[in-house]
Amino acid sequence: MDIEQRNIDFATIIASAVHDMKNSLSMLLNYLDDVVDYFKEIDVPEAVQLTHLHYEAKRVNNNLIQLLSLYRLDKSMYSLNITYNSINELFNDLVIQNKTMLDYxxxxxxxxCEDDLFWFFDLDMISGVLNSTMNNSFRYTKSKLRLVAEVEDGYLKISIEDDGGGYPKNLIDATSNHREKSIDFTSGSTGLGLFFAEIVADYHTNKDKRGYINLCNTCSLGGGCFSLYLP
Amino acid sequence: MPLKLILEGKRCLLVDDFSEFRYSVKKMLQSLGASDVDDTGDGDEAIDKIALKSYDLILCDYNLGENKRDGQQILEEAKHKEILKYSAIFIMITAENTMRMVMGAMEYKPDDYLTKPFTKEALLARLEKIMEKKNDFATIDKALARKDYHSALKMCNDKIQSKPKNLYELLKLKAELSITVGDYPEAESIYNQIVNIRRLPWALLGLGKALFLSTKHMEAKEIFLEIIDENRSFVEAYDWLAKVLEALGDSKEAQRMLMRALELSPKAILRQKALADLAYKNNDLATAENSYKQAVDLGKNSCFKSAKDYTGLAQVMLDKKTPEKALKVLQDSKTIFTNDRESTLQATLMQGLAHKELGNEADLKSSIEEANSLFSGMKGTVNSVASLDIAGSFFKLGEADKANQIMQDVIRNNHDNEKVLKKAQEVFTSADMQTEGERMIAATKREIIKVNNDGVMLVKNGKLAEAIDFFSKAASGLPENKIINANAAQAMLMYMQKFGKTDKHVNQVQRYLDQIRKVDPTYKKYQELVAVYKKLTEA
Structure with a gap:
């Protein structure tokens, strides 16, 4: 009888652990919501501090979701669900989802954005990317955020601008050549969020065009500017 | 921040086998204003609840535990039994976001899928979108609920004129409806229009379907291959590719495609049946047996259970020379489908064959007697394919008179359908009656051609009223004969072109067209008639 080699697929183990953590965390977030609501009801002023707790938990949750999506894309378990979406609605949803933190x-x-601007993309994926980018901006911006969408040269360009200190030069250089996947994830030069954004953008293709991202510090608010280009 | 109370006054049902998850979602629903929220962890109980109360919103987890009824089966049962009102929202909760693709081929689809876990903000956003869509489509959905496809098409057209934001959804529906009413060129042109803007998988699939139905098989094949190349989990594309391959004569490769699709969605009962039939045709008895077994098992929790799965399985067992096993399956079938005469007859005939194989003379005799008495009580209600099976069994049991009588009827209904005639000849041949068969087919063909020509002559001589009468009588005796039904429709259309249209005649033409579509949706003359019908009803 042959001795069976124990075959550990580490990626699959991580993915299943991440799946489990994500479920627990989302229960935690839901319970936290209830606690915040209750504190507000009985007028506990410190309730507002829980917002920060909420924010950090949500960041972890976003990261886990991104990890899982990357795993599924890598294993070809995910196919994009391309639909025709209103950009205005997308922006409204983004603002509503982050309202608590913005207020805090x-x-x-x-x-x-033009009222009648519509585009083809995977709504879940793209809102995920924009949500986590916005979440990151909370850390760096001083007082303002700007969401801009326009059509440029056959691409939909969605930008998130802030009035913070801007992106470090190495990141800007890394994304400047958008034809290749350019963020070096292994050197630790950037976070998961940008890496994820770049991959999701790249999965969006139309005829011979592919999506990409771009970073710069020359936007109207004077801080950093993240742009997503979708063909 | 307080959320919008969009669920105020709405009756909600939550189905999930994890009580903690139910607790948390129930809270979410309440925070959206719902005060009437029922919940259950069991699929059977869910169906009972849906039957008793008319819910506005059902959130249902797909996976409700091993060997239990799943979310898709709940949806199917509810829609099949028509206990779910058309305005109700059904959302399937899944653990994976690929579900949409894998579940694609299902007859009944939920309004949306939601991937676990989700926040109440995400739920709110999703509900708002679905409600808005439901609202936009309310009048169309109403027409669809009463199967009034032509009115629904007209409403689609009106809405499309105003270039709304859900333009693509309307175009999608319009194309699907065009296929339903047999207007394949229209469907093809809509899908082409979309595909030229963006090669969306659903539009490519629709294009492939329209091409297939217009018998442009090679073009259709290319399209389905392109979809699968881009989206390996898009199971519906495999189903259609299998159909194309079968039409092109490559039934081995067609079987392989269905097997790949089933790897992705092993619980799809209709696909299991299709695979079983195809594998049997390919003489792959092992696969056929396995798939029929799966279909029988899946059928226990499904509204798609059918006696054919049992008789199919029994047939494989007879072929494998295991008649005892076949007898057991046939007994099960008779117990489950007691009130279904046709199925009981088929099962009884096969029991006879099993007894014959086993040499049980007494049992064989009583099976034949039972079959005879069943058959005498049910003439004229069985479709051609089933009839051929029944006739074949009668032949094998030595009841040639009965078998010939059934064969005659099948041939009359299919005198121009080469596929059925070929199968009929096979039945004769395997009963050692090749020449008798050839003779019967030729004579019956002549008989029907004469009937048809007599009717056509009336039309040519301008006796339209008489022609209508003549063809209606002929068509009612030959419900599956597509030429007779087509000519009946044509005579009536010509009559209306001359004397004006009446609701009664329009409906009658619609019935003839439906009848032809059921028999052969790719029939060329059918297309032409649909075009005339469209012009006449839109005028």
């Missing part, structure tokens, strides 16, 4: 940190948001 006193950040104002303005959005700029």
């Amino acid at each position: 940190k006193n950040i104002s948001v303005e959005t700029e």
Whole structure:
């Protein structure tokens, strides 16, 4: 009888652990919501501090979701679900989902987009990317965020601008050549979020065009600017 | 921040086998204003609840535990029994976001899928979108609920004129409806229009379907291959590719495609049946036996259970020379489908064959007697394919008179359908009656051609009223004969072109067209008639 080699597929183990953590965390977030609501009801002023707790838990949750999505994309278990979506609605949903944190940190948001702007993309994936980018911006911006969408050269360009200190030069250089996957994840030069954004953008193709991301520090608010290009 | 109370006054049902998850989602629903929320962890109980109360929203987990009824089966049962009102929202909760693709081929689809876990904000956003869509489509859905496809098409057209934001959904529906009413060129052109803007998988699938139904098989094949190349989990594309391959004569490869699709969605009962039939045709008895077994097992929790799965399985067992096993399956079938005469007859005939194989003379005799008495009580209600099976069994049991009588009827209904005639000839040949068969087919063909020509002559001589009468009588005796039904429809259309349309005649034409579509949706003359019908009803 042959001796069976125990075959450990580490990626699969991680994925299943991540799946489990994500479920627990989302229960935790839901319970936390209930606690916050209750504190507000009985007028506990410290309730607002729980917002930060909520924010960190949500960041972890976003990271886990991204990890899992990357795993599924890698294993070809995920196919994009491309639909025709209103950008205005996308922006509104983003603002609503982050309202608590925006209020807590006193950040104002303005959005700029034509009313009848529609585009083809995977709504879940793209809102995931924008949500986590926005979440990161909370850390760096001072008081303002701007969401801008426009059509540029056959691409939909969605930008998130802030009035913080801007992106470090090495990150900007890394994304400047958008034809290749450019963020070096192994050197630890960047976070998971940008890596994820780049992959999701790259999965969006139309005829011979592919999506990409770009970072710069030359936006109207004076801080960093993240742009997502979708063909 | 307080959420919008969009569920105020709505009756909600939550189905999930984890009580903690139910607790947490129930809280979410309440925070959206719902005060009437029922919940259960069991699929059977869910169906009982749906039957008793008319819910506005059902959130249902797909996976409700091993060997239990799953979310898709609950949805199917509820829609099949028509206990779910058309305005109700059904959301399937799944653990994976690929579910949409894997579940694609299902007859009944939920309004949306939601991937676990989700926040109440995400639930709210999703519900708002679905409600808005339901609202936009309310009048169309109403027409669809009463199967009034032409009115639904007209409403689609009106809405599309105003270039709304859900334009693509309307175009999608319009194309699907065009296929339903047999207007394949229209469907093809809509899908092409979309595909030229963006090669969306659903539009490519629709295009492939339209091409297949217009018998452009090679083009259709290319399209389905392209979809699978891009989306390996898009199971519906495999189903259609299998159909194309079978039409092109490559039934081995077609079987392979269905097997790949079933790897992705092993619980799809209709696909298991299709595979079983195809494998049997390919003489792959092992696969056929396994798939029929799966279909029988899946059928226990499904509204798609059918006696054919049992008789199919029994047939394989007879072929494998295991008649005892076949007898057991046939007994099960008769117990489950007691009130279904046709199925009981088929099962009884096969019991006779099993007894014959085993040499049980007494049992064989009583099976034949039972079959005879069943048959005498049910003439004219069995479709051609089933009839051929029944006739074949009668032949094998030595009841040639009965068998010939059934064969005659089948041939009359299919005198121009080469596929059925070929099968009929096979039945004769395997009963050692090749020449008798050839003779009967030729004579019956002549008989029906004469009937048809007599009717056509009336039309040519301008006796339209008489022609209508003549063809209606002929069509009612030959419900599966597509030429007779087509000519009946044509005579009536010509009559209306001359004397004006009436609701009664329009409906009658619609019935003839439906009848032809059931028999052969790819029939060329059918297309032409649909075009005339469309012009006449839109005028």
